[in-house]
Amino acid sequence: MKFKSGDILLGIFVIGVIFLVIIPLPDFILSLLMIINISIAAMILLSALFSKESLDLSLFPTMLLLTTLFRLGLNISSTRLILQNGYAGEVVQAFGEFVAGGDIVIGAVIFIIITIVNFKVITKGSERVAEVTARFTLDAMPGKQMAIDADLNTGFIDETQAKERRKKIQDEAAFFGAMDGASKFVKNDAVVGLFITGVNIVGGLIIGMVMKDMAFMDALQKYTIVTIGDGLVSSIPALFISTGTGILVTKTNTDDGMSSIILKQLVYSPIVLYVVGITLVALGLFTPMGPLVTFPIAIVWFVIAFRFSNKKKVSAIESAIDEKDEQAEEIRKPENVISLLQVDPIELEFGYGIIPLADVNQGGDLLDRVVMIRRQIALELGSIVPIVRLRDNIQLAPNAYSIKIKGVEVAKGEILFDHYMAMNPGYVEEEIDGIQTMEPAFGLPALWITEMQREKAEIKGYTVVDCPSIIATHLTEVIKAHLHELLSRQDVKTLINHVNETHSTLIEELTPKLLSVGDIQKVLSNLLKEGISIRDLVTICEILADYAPTIRDTDVLTEYVRQGLSRAISKKIFMEGTNQVITLDPAVEQQIMEHVQHTEQGAYVALDPKTIQSIVMQLKKEIAKLTTIGLQPIILTSPIVRIYFKQLTEQYIPDLIVISYNEIEQSVEIQSIGMVSIA
Structure with missing residues (x-):
């Protein structure tokens, strides 16, 4: 395994940070490391500020850990020097004397304010934002992954x-999850900083007064100023x-720089700046503030508002021109809207x-x-399912x-999550407790039961299914019922090409000489509409090739195909x-x-409608006789009448099975138990 020079330096840096806790450092080296610490912190802040999205700094949690450890190591090293010498280098001394003005009270107040702002405002807020963002990111993962799968299935994106x-x-889930935990580093670092500062002050007073015989005020002046500087x-x-942590966890993905976006959102309209400027002028005229302070700033806002207003006018004109150009382009290129017309x-x-x-x-x-x-x-x-x-x-x-189906709702349902659907197959007499409902696919009465009732229901003989099975069954039945609508000419062409690979002579004879792809599609759709499989496409094409030279009506061709598929039809409809x-x-x-x-x-x-009504009423009476004894109603007609009787009853009883004598295999035994006649 090869190591790059950067990896070696990183390893040395991490080990060196840990050794800061153990090895005493000269004050000059400590001052250099403190300047490096400030530089690294400034780099991280600016990198977080100018990054376009959070994942640009995907290792930010790791950097947060390392910089926190580095800063704590420097704190411990400076504490050692403060307690030993009362001096921890020029950097600490400068912060104690220059920033705090050499005054213990001012320095202490500034240090406490900075610590409280860091701990209670920025760190606490960042921690909460990181926690909420992590939670919402994880909750949104399923929806995002489903959207990706949907785009992949529809071909919008490739693998x-x-x-x-x-x-x-x-990566987003891992990053925000890590940030949720890493924000605790910053919070606890602020607490430890306060603790170290308190220890330094107390320890310095003890060392100064007890070990070096210094007066209380002298020890307080010497050790407290240095300690505040170190803090x-x-x-x-x-x-x-x-x-930087707060900026990163609150950042949204954008292509523009943060500065331009903040300016656009802060100054949404020039009116905002004009109103602010007028307010400042009023404050200068009618309050003791005076115009000397407020007027210059008001003028700045007026100038920016004027320039911003002109810029917006130019942008509006350019946008209008671009919009007209785009509209003209769209008119010239109507194919651009084709993607909007696609229906799943x-x-x-x-x-x-x-x-x-x-x-x-x-x-x-x-x-x-x-x-x-x-x-x-x-x-x-035997059909292609989209x-x-x-x-x-x-x-x-x-x-x-x-x-x-094709953008129009044809079925709907509702499930009860964490429940099962129990259905009585018809012979179970013992009832169970549950919420009454209807099975969506077949409209059968059912009950919603809990997991605890499932085993009991199965023992009693109920059919118990889970929620995914309910949806899958409903979807299956809907697809089957509308498969004839979904079969396109392109699908038929694909099926014909598949047959052509092994039966090229048959396809050459059939299409396009005798029948077009559209004619074959109509025949196949007729078969699918009544639930007849078209998987044996070779036999179907053979029959079409035999009768197509003399018959052009696709409905009549469908009847001949059904007769040729008598074995398959009888097997599906009739039992032993x-x-x-x-x-x-x-008659x-x-x-x-x-x-x-x-x-x-x-x-x-x-x-005429009266005759149709009479036939349908007699048909429903005969069907009721079969359904009451648990039999499936099947209507048997002569071959020449079957297609027309099916058309006649389809509107009233769409799922009715109508079969002709020629579609029954010789081995099937038939018994007529009713006859439809005109009253």
Whole structure:
């Protein structure tokens, strides 16, 4: 391991500071070290003042520790010389005689005032600001990390930029956490300074009067002046350091220099300076202060206000010109607003109370669940699921969440944090205590229960789920229900390209010769709308290639594709054994077919409202018979009628399963237990 010369010097400095406590120093060397101490303190103060952000001085807590240790070492060395000789070098003597005016009382008062200001005002305030900043920085970490993950998922930033932002967040948390503890150094340093000063005075009096037979006033004059000088030499650098600490913990990130920002914010408007100047003139005219003192300062404020006013006028003109230029540029370049028009396909917004569920650092796994949802739906339905954007929304209730599809809210829910949702599967008779609610995904009655009730509920047979599972299940069902809307032409093109890698002949025959990408998209969307998987895209494309030369209607093509996927459809809908279904009266089917209207945009059923109402009412009666005995309602129709009956009932019963005879595999046993007819 190689050591740089700077590292060696730093090590020597730290060891030397510790040895200051042990090794006596000549007064000349001590004076040099005190001047160096004042210089270092001034450097730290100015560095904190002119830094653009707090992390520019990320090692400030370490510097605070080293300078405090250095200053205490000098205090101990000077104490040794004061008690031995009554003299601790020219620097200490100068502070005692020049700064304090050679007067014990004045020097003591100045020293006490500086110490109190340092301890009670600057240090105490800095300590509190550091503590609050550290707390808020840590609290804000989850939201910031989620924002980074969201920007990364949407492509606004790349992985390198995301790593840099995460590192900056971690550095900020570490810095302000360290500053919260390091500010105690300055506070305790002020206390120790007072203690050392008191010890020096008492010890000097004892040595002068007992060991050197000096009179009380002579011993007091000799040792107290030097002690006060030593205290001032230590207090001035300590004041510099504590002021630098306060500036650093109260600093906000900015690109401009602090001086210009302070001037802009202090003198927000020239009117401020004019009013101040007029006030000073009034004080000079109507009070004993006199114009000799107040008028010169008032003139200075008037001059600065006049110049500042002219500067603001020029800036306003320049801003107006720049704004017009920008507007003209925007008009000439309309593509600049394209980024503002982007709508996220899927959004999950939540209140701040749900943030812990999404924050990995707090043990949340909601982000991982969203990734698994996309994979699960892709495997189940064979479609590409867009990226789900997660973001917190302070306008929502703390424990509420909202699911948006293409910027429009389609579902919402609310959880009870630190609780579980218990649902009766239908056969549990024994009740449990809890807060009544509704399961958001399926609208089933449920109860909120505590952690202590969870095991009891599971033993009794209740289905118990945690809050992340509730949100994940709701999001899954919403995505499935709207997946046909989310399937874009670009997604279809990606799927076709994937098939083209192994079945190039099929794709060359199908598109663009027979069907466009948009036509294939409509067929796939029709399938997804009724929950049919499009994962077997090769079979779908084979069927489309067979029928597309003679059929252009995408709805009719969808029916042929459904018949070709009969095995998959039967497997999904029908269970083993005999399956109960509801059939249509041939008269109803005949009436539907007689009222089918064909247009260039497709076919639709043009029945009169009274007939439609009658059919729907009879259908609901038959469905109620199945649901009361716990069976899923399935409507069986002839192939030619299925699509039109589905269109007819979709508005009234959107989740109704409508299947044709040709979509049932031969091995499936069917039993009709009801028939829809016209009353």
